[in-house]
Amino acid sequence: MISYHHSPLIKWLSSNVYIFLLGTLLGQAVFANEQLKIVKSPLSRLIRQPTITAIYRDHEGPLWIGTQQGLYRFDGTKFMLFNSVSKNETRIPASDITGIGENPQGSLFVSTFGGGLLKWNRKTNLFESVPKNETFNAEFITSLFASKSGRMWLGTPSGIVLYDPESTRNSRWFRDHILAEAIGQPNAVAENKDGNIFIASNTGLYNISERLKSIERVHFNDNYVLLDTKITALEFDSSGLLFFGTSTGRVVAFNLGSGLAISQRKIDSNTPSSILDLQFYNDGLLIGTDNGLTFSAKDLSLFKSFHDKNSALSNNHTTILYKDNDYIWVGTYQGLNLLSFVPFSTFNGKNSGVFDDVLAFEQDDSGKIWVGTYNGLYFFDYATGLHTRVGVTPGSLTLTDQRIMTIAAKGAQLWLGFRQGGVQIVELDGSSHQNIPDIPNVEELEVTKILHLTSDETWIGTYNRGLFRIKNQQIESFLASKSLTELSITQLFRLNSGELLVGAQNNVYRYNSEQEHFDTIEFHFEGNSQRPIILSINQSNSGELWLGTKDQGLYVWTTANQRKGGTNLLKVGLSDELSSTTIYGIEFDSAGNSWCSTQDGLLKLDSGGNLLDRFTLADGLQGSDFNFGASFTDREGQIYFGGINGYNRFTPRFVKTNLNTPRILLTNIDLAGSKVMPPISVEELQTLQLTHKDYFVVFTFSVLDFLDPEKNQFRYMLENFDPD
Known part of the structure; x- marks a missing residue:
């Protein structure tokens, strides 16, 4: 008979709860089915001086990155560094880069503090200094803005210079205008859809028309809007509405016609923040400050702040926001970040309080999602958006081990398997006790998998004591009875037919329930004379059995082969990309696609095993590497994969496959x-x-794809020479 050890269950839910980063706070359409993700760009480690001052991608595709100690050009393969200490052709007059811009003719200009204005010569791959003359002699340039007309608006300590590349001179009409000198050094420059230039400085906001050769001071009928502050950032939305940020952290949507603020809000922060840049992105507004990054709904009704404590932002002092296709480059005092909307929700210690090393998932009858980690058990409630840890308050439930390797729900019970501590049963119906199955030396079991085959039959796989079954409260050890002599059990899987498969490291067994016998399935792995280590098993709705291996990729036991009684496994994806991949977990979506967690990202394959896409850290994953056995699909069809930096959750139909070939x-x-x-x-x-x-x-x-350059792959052929 099976007996249980009892202990009181008191306040087993921790009072420490955490709000997920975006899920419940910002529920508007701008965030529907996607999460705002910030990652550190792989390019950061290649930049010697981490303070980013300028970012620009030119019309040919290369990326330019300005710093205080040089200018970098990245063409997708190599970096070129231009600075004032170089002894060769990459030398430029000054290393402090303050701006980068391009005119409609494709000429690239770079402003420096101390070295004047530079022009890129595409034929020689060298920079040339823009010659100075009696009207243009700017040397200490603080900013550069390239207008649609092709003219360069240059900020200097003494004021604005309007440089015309065609005439190579400072535009006379602007230089001679009575208000030009009053503007002073600019804090921000923006251009509206009509081509008018707006410049904010310490003396106010100015509207400049190159076409009419006019300068007007913008008047504010709300005097309190700029009370004790100055405008430090400007941006127009798609409708032509002006947004500006101030030195005291206020964001204002401003109607230029009426001179009134339509809406305004101050960034919520315990520390005063100065707004340094604004950028519209996916119908929301990104706000870069000297105290982190904020994302706002367009009507300024909702703010969500990101900093180095709750995200991967490399430094709280943001310097520049630059939109590049579907993502945003974020420059900071400590390198480059990439920001984008991704369909993969990430949960980790920074944003939701769950321990980073995630090992197991389960969904109970009430719909709660349980998360097992290497340091405790947590649950996530969809209704509240909260993670809660089990058993951390005084007098609460004590877990045998905090390293949760597997979780299996059964009715009002939650069965937990531990790294070293056996099995523990948690009652979820309000009972004030916990149960521990009376398995001999249960505390020594290293549990890998628990499977409830029926309401009164539970199978337990271990790494050090073989396979156990608890049926009608009777405990049976198949290692002890020598019915199955495998010491290490890695997989327990129920087929669509209801049959049980038992996976060891190199063998798979089918359990014959009528004869109570284990039959070895003598699989033959295509292209592999040796049996690989099997790490994952799953079955598609069509009945095909997919097996993931260590370092040997993915194999499929087709339904046709099963019907014939064959045991030949077909190799999935014969390319090098898949043949040596480690497959930790396999999940299927409603469309029949398979999703596989690996040591190098997440794979999406169609029902035929063709690779559709590979997702990495740059796509919003918790990391490139995942954990063995940490995969799950809930009753709503959402898929979960766990790794050493938290876990990802996503709805497959919202994950779009990128079919665009980069230049x-x-x-x-x-x-x-x-x-x-x-x-x-x-x-x-x-x-x-x-x-x-x-x-x-x-x-x-x-x-020319800079999200994760090291992951770029290519194929080529010489027509009429190479075979197809």
Whole structure:
């Protein structure tokens, strides 16, 4: 018979609850099905001086990054650093970069503090100083803004300079205007859809028309709007409404026609914040400050702040926000961050209080999601959006071990399997006791899996004591009875037919319930003479059995092969990308696609095993590496994967596969060691004439996708030479 040890259950839910980052706070359409994710850019570690002062991507695709100690150009493969201490062609007059811009003709300009204005020569890949003359002699430039007309608005300590690249002079009409000198050094510059330039400085806000050659001071009919403050950031929304930020942390939506504030709000912060940049993104407003980053609804009704304590923001002092396709570059005092909306919700110690090393999931009859970690048990309630830890208050339930390897719900019970501590049963119906199955030396069991096959039959797999079954309160050890001599059990899986599969490291067994016998399934792994270590098993709705392995990729036991009585497993994805991958977990969505957690991100494959997409940290995952066995699909169809930096939850139909091929930049063509052309996009190369003497040709190219450059992959072929 089975007996239980009893102990009181008092206040077993911790009073420490945590609000998930965005899930319940900002429930408007702007956040529907997606979460705002901040990650540190992989490019940061390649930048010597971490204070970012300027970011720009030119029309050919390379990314330019300005710092206080140099300018970086990244073409997808290599960095070029330009500074004043260089001894070669990468030397520029000053290293303090203050702005980067481009005119409609494609000419790139860079402003420096101490070295004047520079122009990029695309033919030589060198910078040239813009010549000074009697009307243009700016050397200490504090900012650069390129207007749609192609003119450069340059800030200097003594005021604004309007440089015209066509005439190479300071525009005379602006220089001679009576209000030009009154503007002083600009704090922010923006352009509306009509081409008017708005400049904010310590002396006020100015509206400048290049077409009419006019300057007007903007009047405020709400005098309190700028009381004891100054405008430090400007941005127009898509409708033409002006938003500005102030030195005291106030954001204002301003009607230029009436001179009245439509809405305004101060950033919620215990520390005074100065707003340094504004950027509209996905119908919301990003607000960069010297005390973190804030995302707001467009009507300023909701604010959510991000800082280095609740997100991956590398530093609280943000310097610049730059929109680049579907994401935002965030420059800070300590490097580059990437911000984007992602369909993967991330839960970790920073944003929701759950311990980072996540190992198991389960959903009980009430709908609560339980999360097992290497340091405690938590539950997440959809209704409240809260994580709560079990058993951390005085007098509350004591867990045998805090390392939760597996969780299995049964009625009003939650069965927990521990790393070293056996099995513990938690009663969820309000009973004031806990149960521990009376398995001999239960505290020594290293539990890997618990499976409730029926209401009165529970199977327990362990790593050190084989397989156990508890049926009708009777305990049976199959290792002790020698019915199954495998010491380490890694998988317990119920087939669609109701049959039980038992996975050991190298073998899979089918349990014959009528004869109470284990039959070895002699699988033959395609292309592999040795049996790989099996880490994960799952079955699709169509009946195909998928097996994930350690370092050997993914295999499928097709329904056709099963019907024939065969045991041949087909290799999924014969490419190198999948053949050596470790598959920790496999889950299927309602469309028949499979989702696999690996040591290198998350894979999405169609029902035929074709790779559709790979997702990484840059896509919003908790990390690139995941944990063995930490995968789950809840009753609503949401999928969970756990790793060492928390866990991800997502709804598969909201995860869009990126079918856009990034641009390719041909960075060099060498003929016998001689460079024959400057960098151009592949699309621009029409012909390349070679002679019989040109027997040695080298093509060098880059992929212009900077989210995670090290993950970029490519294939190529020479037409009429390489096979298809």
